[in-house]
Amino acid sequence: MFNNKRDHIKTHAGGAAIVELSRIPLFSNLYHYKKTIKNIMPRITTALIMCGVLFATFSCTQQSETPFDSSSLVKPGDHVKYGSYVVYKIGEGIYKINDPGTTTGRYGAWGVDMYLICGEDKALMIDLGNNYIDGCEQDLIEPRENAAEELRDVVYELIGKLPLEIAISHLHPDHDGMAGAFLDSEVTFWVGEGENIAAIQSQHNIDPSILTVFTQGEKTFDLGGERIVETLLVRGHSNGHTIFILKKDLLLFTIDAYGNGVGQTFRSVESLKIFAEDAQKLVDYISANFSPYERYGLRVYVGHTWLNVYSPYYSPNKEKVDIGYLDWRYVQNLCSCAKGILEGKWLVEGSGLLHVGNMSQVDWWGTAGQAIMVYDLGTIVIPLELAFEAAGLEMSD
Numbered sequence: 001m002f003n004n005k006r007d008h009i010k011t012h013a014g015g016a017a018i019v020e021l022s023r024i025p026l027f028s029n030l031y032h033y034k035k036t037i038k039n040i041m042p043r044i045t046t047a048l049i050m051c052g053v054l055f056a057t058f059s060c061t062q063q064s065e066t067p068f069d070s071s072s073l074v075k076p077g078d079h080v081k082y083g084s085y086v087v088y089k090i091g092e093g094i095y096k097i098n099d100p101g102t103t104t105g106r107y108g109a110w111g112v113d114m115y116l117i118c119g120e121d122k123a124l125m126i127d128l129g130n131n132y133i134d135g136c137e138q139d140l141i142e143p144r145e146n147a148a149e150e151l152r153d154v155v156y157e158l159i160g161k162l163p164l165e166i167a168i169s170h171l172h173p174d175h176d177g178m179a180g181a182f183l184d185s186e187v188t189f190w191v192g193e194g195e196n197i198a199a200i201q202s203q204h205n206i207d208p209s210i211l212t213v214f215t216q217g218e219k220t221f222d223l224g225g226e227r228i229v230e231t232l233l234v235r236g237h238s239n240g241h242t243i244f245i246l247k248k249d250l251l252l253f254t255i256d257a258y259g260n261g262v263g264q265t266f267r268s269v270e271s272l273k274i275f276a277e278d279a280q281k282l283v284d285y286i287s288a289n290f291s292p293y294e295r296y297g298l299r300v301y302v303g304h305t306w307l308n309v310y311s312p313y314y315s316p317n318k319e320k321v322d323i324g325y326l327d328w329r330y331v332q333n334l335c336s337c338a339k340g341i342l343e344g345k346w347l348v349e350g351s352g353l354l355h356v357g358n359m360s361q362v363d364w365w366g367t368a369g370q371a372i373m374v375y376d377l378g379t380i381v382i383p384l385e386l387a388f389e390a391a392g393l394e395m396s397d
């Protein structure tokens, strides 16, 4: 089951614990906690493995024999489990469809979130989670029985008779995985410009021609009832990652573009630079279009909410954070963190940017000299030599 010592174990909803984390090329954020958490969790490892086995067994055998019943989703925060998913009401007609993940896969298999927004005329689903129809080799995900039916049950129960459109934030296999569940319907699949649309073919054997490409910033989804979802481009994690803004409800869906509570990881100077550029545009956009009161109340939803509990960076002496979504302060801090690295500010006393290095949890890159850069709530993990390069500075020994 654990084919690799780097595989990890996780429980959910109040019991998140990671025993071994590995590098995650797709949404790579957390994995530097590997050793630390291993060190503080050894006694419960066995128990977690057992829980994992039970959870995986349950997940794989669960079948959607009874229809999904959304009647218990009355007020925001209410949630209900159904097969592979936990559905949360996060606003009037707005839902988070959480795949709590498994302990047996890796990367996106450890848990991912999708979102569903209903207007008066239309419903928009943001993202399609992990592929449980055919499984996903890359993330070591096995197919599940009735996977497509299960997700359709949830979505169509929540949207009723509203026509559905689906917008995929970025074409990583943990975000476009269940496209197959909606192929036979009238659904339009949207994806932002800049993403590699061929990826859906290689990941899930789905013809990229199902995708309709839109330009971020120009495209809006008018769902009726004054519910308009705006789009913005935030690159860095991927080349065409879309974030979604529902201003009226003060909601921002950043998915993987803006990290999770634990921060964001970059593996090249270029990706850090374009992120800093786009993050600044996002901050400017919100500053210009939201009143102070509105932006203070902004709720920021990410693609892997379970990682938020480790916000902003893990230390053995820190307690996990009780957090479901991020906020405007986080958005500003992560932007400042990226810009600060480009300006070499971690070398400037009092700049606010701290280089947290030489910690056990930064070793997930596998080589020495990695850096966690922290600016208040915003954390960026980047190889130290790349940070120097990004800042245009010589790295001294």
Ligand SMILES: [Zn+2]
Residues within 6 Å of the ligand: 026, 027, 108, 112, 172, 174, 175, 256, 303, 304
């Ligand atoms: Zn992801």
